[in-house]
Amino acid sequence: NAGVTQTPKFQVLKTGQSMTLQCAQDMNHEYMSWYRQDPGMGLRLIHYSVGAGITDQGEVPNGYNVSRSTTEDFPLRLLSAAPSQTSVYFCASSRGLAGYEQFFGPGTRLTVL
């Protein structure tokens, strides 16, 4: 079991560029989510999905887009990168939300210049 994998590990973008952060899990988990971690702000939920074809917004969704075409993959798209999106991004998965252990990926460190 590879668990939750994320690519790339590091990325530098210029303002206005777009990119996709990849997240995959091999545990057949229905629930997947994206968080960003910033100093002093902790971890904040961006988007989440309760199953293939179903996504919803978290608390900081602006500037990000997601889709869930398969159970395994949950990519996060930055539409037009801004310096405020400089952060560490974590993907997580679990069998469900309430009552289930959440497993996190190793993270992607993104810098927007």
Added chain:
Amino acid sequence: KQEVTQIPAALSVPEGENLVLNCSFTDSAIYNLQWFRQDPGKGLTSLLLIQSSQREQTSGRLNASLDKSSGRSTLYIAASQPGDSATYLCAVIGIQGAQKLVFGQGTRLTINP
């Protein structure tokens, strides 16, 4: 709105000591509480998951307790080792509100040889 607090923000102790990390939350209506460990520049590693109906969970030298009525959880680390040095995060999933983990800011633990 659920808020999670971890005190102290940082803790430094000599190797071999038993120690307790604290986590408090404002809304006792939770499904579960989860403790994580985060090493510098790395992702979150799940340590223990406590369901709302449970009082404690144990894994090796770690013991986590939950007092839902008072909104408190403690993580007890026995016979601390330098390898335990990391940031420890607690997170809850509330029954009311958004589908997300609510994280504390973490306690940065340093174990001195």
